[in-house]
Amino acid sequence: MPILVVEDKDSLRTMLRKTLESRGHTVDEAGDAYEARKKLQATRYLLVLTDLRLPGGSGFDVLEAAREADPETPVIVMTAFGTVEEAVRAMKQGAADFLTKPVDTDHLLLLLDRAIDRRRLRAEYLLLKEEHQRRFGLPRVLGDDPGLKETMLAIQRAAQSDATVLILGESGTGKELMARSLHQLSSRAKAPFVAINCAAIPEALLENELFGHERGAFTGANARKIGKAETAQHGTLFLDEIGDLPLALQAKILRLVQERQFERVGGLATISVDVRVVAATNRSLTEAVAQKQFREDLFFRLSVLSVTIPPLRRRRGDIVPLAEAFLERYAAELGRKGLSLSEAARRALLDHAWPGNVRELQNSLERAVILVEGQAIGPEHLRLAPPAGEALSLGDVMDLSGPLAEVARRAAARAEDEAIALALRRADGDRAAAAASLGVSTSTLARRLKES
Numbered sequence: 001m002p003i004l005v006v007e008d009k010d011s012l013r014t015m016l017r018k019t020l021e022s023r024g025h026t027v028d029e030a031g032d033a034y035e036a037r038k039k040l041q042a043t044r045y046l047l048v049l050t051d052l053r054l055p056g057g058s059g060f061d062v063l064e065a066a067r068e069a070d071p072e073t074p075v076i077v078m079t080a081f082g083t084v085e086e087a088v089r090a091m092k093q094g095a096a097d098f099l100t101k102p103v104d105t106d107h108l109l110l111l112l113d114r115a116i117d118r119r120r121l122r123a124e125y126l127l128l129k130e131e132h133q134r135r136f137g138l139p140r141v142l143g144d145d146p147g148l149k150e151t152m153l154a155i156q157r158a159a160q161s162d163a164t165v166l167i168l169g170e171s172g173t174g175k176e177l178m179a180r181s182l183h184q185l186s187s188r189a190k191a192p193f194v195a196i197n198c199a200a201i202p203e204a205l206l207e208n209e210l211f212g213h214e215r216g217a218f219t220g221a222n223a224r225k226i227g228k229a230e231t232a233q234h235g236t237l238f239l240d241e242i243g244d245l246p247l248a249l250q251a252k253i254l255r256l257v258q259e260r261q262f263e264r265v266g267g268l269a270t271i272s273v274d275v276r277v278v279a280a281t282n283r284s285l286t287e288a289v290a291q292k293q294f295r296e297d298l299f300f301r302l303s304v305l306s307v308t309i310p311p312l313r314r315r316r317g318d319i320v321p322l323a324e325a326f327l328e329r330y331a332a333e334l335g336r337k338g339l340s341l342s343e344a345a346r347r348a349l350l351d352h353a354w355p356g357n358v359r360e361l362q363n364s365l366e367r368a369v370i371l372v373e374g375q376a377i378g379p380e381h382l383r384l385a386p387p388a389g390e391a392l393s394l395g396d397v398m399d400l401s402g403p404l405a406e407v408a409r410r411a412a413a414r415a416e417d418e419a420i421a422l423a424l425r426r427a428d429g430d431r432a433a434a435a436a437s438l439g440v441s442t443s444t445l446a447r448r449l450k451e452s
């Protein structure tokens with residue numbers, strides 16, 4: 001693939017072309033932003049090198065055109081000395097790097113190699129990722145937290161029946177993963193798992209997506225379309241974000257759940273299907289019912305068998321093991337060996353509030369594996385967002401409902417568990433030392449460890 005050089009001054013453009021050609025690259029040239037845009041629409045480039053000040057537009061237009069044409073194409077911008085703000089702005093808009101004028105050819109070649117390398121790695125990474133997902137199918141539900149285990153047990157029990165299941169939990173807690181494992185565990189595993197996100201599809205299209213339509217149902221419907229409810233025949237229909245289901249459709253979903261029947265849009269015939277419905281939401285349906293945004297009858301029907309996935313901040317014990325599992329997964333995908341979490345990184349992970357739950361943790365580890373240069377992942381590679389505003393209250397990390405004595409007992413048990421875990425970590429797993437620092441005997445510590 002060729003490199004595109006965009007520069008209005010002929011002498012500099014020629015110099016750049018020669019430098020790049022000396023490295024064995026093919027080079028295309030453009031003298032202004034307009035010409036550059038035309039070329040970018042016609043050809044795929046390995047890389048774009050552009051001046052920021054150009055006749056007929058600016059380097060920002062070139063940057064935009066390049067990103068439109070192919071977001072994977074790196075763009076290096078050139079700026080005159082003393083206009084760093086512009087370079088910073090360009091980087092924010094997606095430039096891979098910047099170079100100040102007068103251009104130093106060694107520096108140029110260095111940036112070039114780096115950008116091309118990164119692009120190649122990224123492409124390989126995406127391929128590997130796809131291959132991995134194809135080969136290993138779904139990720140397992142990981143974690144030993146008692147709350148999560150309870151949810152998983154409920155899911156296993158539900159899998160034996162055909163009951164409708166409602167999965168509750170904050171965003172990123174693993175609702176879809178749980179729905180998929182429910183499907184895998186059930187006798188429907190060989191039939192399709194079909195997911196539909198009720199929040200992502202505009203109301204007008206949702207019914208059509210769900211139930212399909214007959215030919216001629218509306219202008220443009222020139223063939224019959226089968227909806228997801230039918231595609232899921234003998235399998236599982238996953239209604240994600242059901243809290244966002246428009247009122248108008250709720251009655252139809254209720255009928256689907258109760259009678260497994262519906263009509264296609266514009267159709268008269270009643271269709272019967274054999275599907276299990278699993279629904280999920282991160283909204284409080286009770287509140288939605290109170291606000292008359294959600295039908296009470298549908299809510300009751302869905303709540304017969306509901307499970308709640310605890311947020312990650314309420315299962316702190318799972319944070320580090322999950323992080324290690326994700327680290328291992330991404331390191332294997334990227335062919336990185338010997339990576340590990342530094343002590344400071346573990347502490348940062350434990351101190352973080354995880355508003356985005358497991359998804360946030362997973363993304364953070366994926367980024368860290370890409371960013372880390374040596375073998376030890378530090379807090380700086382995790383890029384954890386600072387906590388929003390006020391500090392965590394106890395209610396954020398534990399369940400404060402129920403009788404006072406019960407709450408106090410839970411809080412004490414919880415504090416002791418964490419103190420023990422911390423003491424063990426500080427003592428590098430040496431139980432005698434940990435017991436001493438906690439002022440208990442080793443046998444008491446051993447008993448407590450067995451209980452928790």
Ligand SMILES: Nc1ncnc2c1ncn2[C@@H]1O[C@H](COP(=O)(O)OP(=O)(O)OP(=O)(O)O)[C@@H](O)[C@H]1O
Pocket residue numbers: 139140141142143169170171172173174175176177178282358359362
């Ligand atoms: N316990 C877990 N073990 C392994 N991976 C998990 C676990 N929980 C969540 N994940 C992973 O975290 C990511 C987010 O999970 P998922 O999409 O199921 O969450 P969600 O609750 O549906 O989120 P949202 O409400 O944002 O749609 C997925 O990649 C999933 O594989």
Ligand SMILES: [Mg+2]
Pocket residue numbers: 175176240
């Ligand atoms: Mg989801």
